Amino acid sequence: MSDNFKFDYGDSNRYIIKEAVGKGSYGVVYSAYDTKNKENVAIKRINNVFEHISDGVRILREIKLLRHLKHPDIVTIKDIILPPSPKDFRDIYVVFELMETDLHQVIRANDDLTDEHHQYLLFQMLRGLKFIHSARVFHRDLKPKNILANSDCKLKICDFGLARPQFTDQAQTIFWTDYVATRWYRAPELCGSFFTKYSPMVDVWSIGCIFAELLLGKPLFPGKNVVNQLELITDLLGTPKPETVKKIRNERARRYLEQLPHKDPADMRKVFPMASQGATDMIKKLLAFDQDDRISASDALEEPYFKDLFKSRTEDIAKPLSKLDYGFDQKSLRESEIRDLMFREILEYHPDAKKQFMSTNSRHVYHFPSQVDRFKMQFVNLDNKGSASGSGQGIPGPPIRSATSMPKQGLSSNLVERALMSNSALSTSFTGATFDQAQELIGAENSPLSQSFSMGKNSYLGESIESELDLSSDSFMKMTLDAKERESGS
Numbered sequence: 001m002s003d004n005f006k007f008d009y010g011d012s013n014r015y016i017i018k019e020a021v022g023k024g025s026y027g028v029v030y031s032a033y034d035t036k037n038k039e040n041v042a043i044k045r046i047n048n049v050f051e052h053i054s055d056g057v058r059i060l061r062e063i064k065l066l067r068h069l070k071h072p073d074i075v076t077i078k079d080i081i082l083p084p085s086p087k088d089f090r091d092i093y094v095v096f097e098l099m100e101t102d103l104h105q106v107i108r109a110n111d112d113l114t115d116e117h118h119q120y121l122l123f124q125m126l127r128g129l130k131f132i133h134s135a136r137v138f139h140r141d142l143k144p145k146n147i148l149a150n151s152d153c154k155l156k157i158c159d160f161g162l163a164r165p166q167f168t169d170q171a172q173t174i175f176w177t178d179y180v181a182t183r184w185y186r187a188p189e190l191c192g193s194f195f196t197k198y199s200p201m202v203d204v205w206s207i208g209c210i211f212a213e214l215l216l217g218k219p220l221f222p223g224k225n226v227v228n229q230l231e232l233i234t235d236l237l238g239t240p241k242p243e244t245v246k247k248i249r250n251e252r253a254r255r256y257l258e259q260l261p262h263k264d265p266a267d268m269r270k271v272f273p274m275a276s277q278g279a280t281d282m283i284k285k286l287l288a289f290d291q292d293d294r295i296s297a298s299d300a301l302e303e304p305y306f307k308d309l310f311k312s313r314t315e316d317i318a319k320p321l322s323k324l325d326y327g328f329d330q331k332s333l334r335e336s337e338i339r340d341l342m343f344r345e346i347l348e349y350h351p352d353a354k355k356q357f358m359s360t361n362s363r364h365v366y367h368f369p370s371q372v373d374r375f376k377m378q379f380v381n382l383d384n385k386g387s388a389s390g391s392g393q394g395i396p397g398p399p400i401r402s403a404t405s406m407p408k409q410g411l412s413s414n415l416v417e418r419a420l421m422s423n424s425a426l427s428t429s430f431t432g433a434t435f436d437q438a439q440e441l442i443g444a445e446n447s448p449l450s451q452s453f454s455m456g457k458n459s460y461l462g463e464s465i466e467s468e469l470d471l472s473s474d475s476f477m478k479m480t481l482d483a484k485e486r487e488s489g490s
């Protein structure tokens, strides 16, 4: 390396790890302080990224998509720690903006959210979803735990590990072999058959379920298996029309629905006694059984329910993804190829190192100054503390969110109007502002919206990850589609 090469990366003291704040199946998320930008951040530590190829691809997909999908309603990656060497790194550390909690916790800790809360929360989820869909990306795993939240009611969609981009205008029929998303939020067209067209409507269904959970304070369709899932769905929506049932590709699922005794739709006012008429109207549109009848995120934002909120603007539309960038998802890769793609992605956050890496001859021998070793020490210390406090097995101690119940202040419609409504004093700068400025306004420390949520107790184990494994116990369909059906449907 030349002596005059200056690097502002690898600054080994930059982040001070504080505490664990969340845990997913792929990593533990810690709060940390960024001494360079003087702000709190969240750092997701993912160990042994390449142990299983599918995990490596999933993480690569997530970080690539999040670099592309920059929007105030989607969590931002701020940095990814540069590994010391491109050749043999195994762990990665992704730095996100820090959020206080997730919607799963908010729902459990707040039983007195108002219609203004409901409107604003659904509005943000749909605005984020509109943006994701405009990039022709489908999230495919929307659930309360994947919606991060702050006490000022700001929401951000996270966890793009199951997301998929689509590159053609035509919806493609694809066998969703990798689809293991949480059953409770799964659209009926995916209950029983994953051999279906990729459709953004699966995400709209999930948002409908999340919204219903906000209104109810508990999951709307907590199915024990896919049969029970369809039972619960038809209990609320009634048996689907024969034309809808005919469209279902999986024969066993179709037969099951055909033989169901007729059910009328339930009275939404009884199911959601506390909800406004506008809210139940939204539920009906988001949770249409037939995906052809389901409203799109974009159209949903134009519904009268949101008439007082900001109108969507051009910033809501994403640039299309380049197939070149995401083609990796369509072929099988070796570990070394994933590692190389991952390293190049990490370099996007380190422009000087990127220049250095791209220059000839350096890439094979060059070792980057990195803070990974120092990081590891910080994590070892934290994990030891966790073990000492009884959680054992290196699982970190109690999370930062465990103790807090934020002072409840309610959300008076007047305050909401001031901050959110288009004819308010604040709105002049908000509507005219960039999203970032708008976010600052909403998130400002003394914002009238602040402290509007109680923050729930964070559960480490949380609800178990629902996976399709349980399908083995299903009475009416084993998920292995017969080969015949696969062939005929392609």
Ligand SMILES: Nc1ncnc2c1ncn2[C@@H]1O[C@H](COP(=O)(O)OP(=O)(O)OP(=O)(O)O)[C@@H](O)[C@H]1O
Binding pocket: 021, 022, 023, 024, 025, 026, 027, 029, 042, 075, 096, 097, 098, 099, 100, 101, 102, 145, 146, 148, 158, 159, 161, 465
């Ligand atoms: N930016 C953040 N700020 C604060 N907490 C976060 C942040 N990102 C994630 N978390 C917390 O960590 C949890 C796990 O994060 P995430 O869903 O990204 O991990 P994962 O391993 O991909 O999870 P999954 O098992 O759902 O696939 C979240 O449910 C949330 O509670």
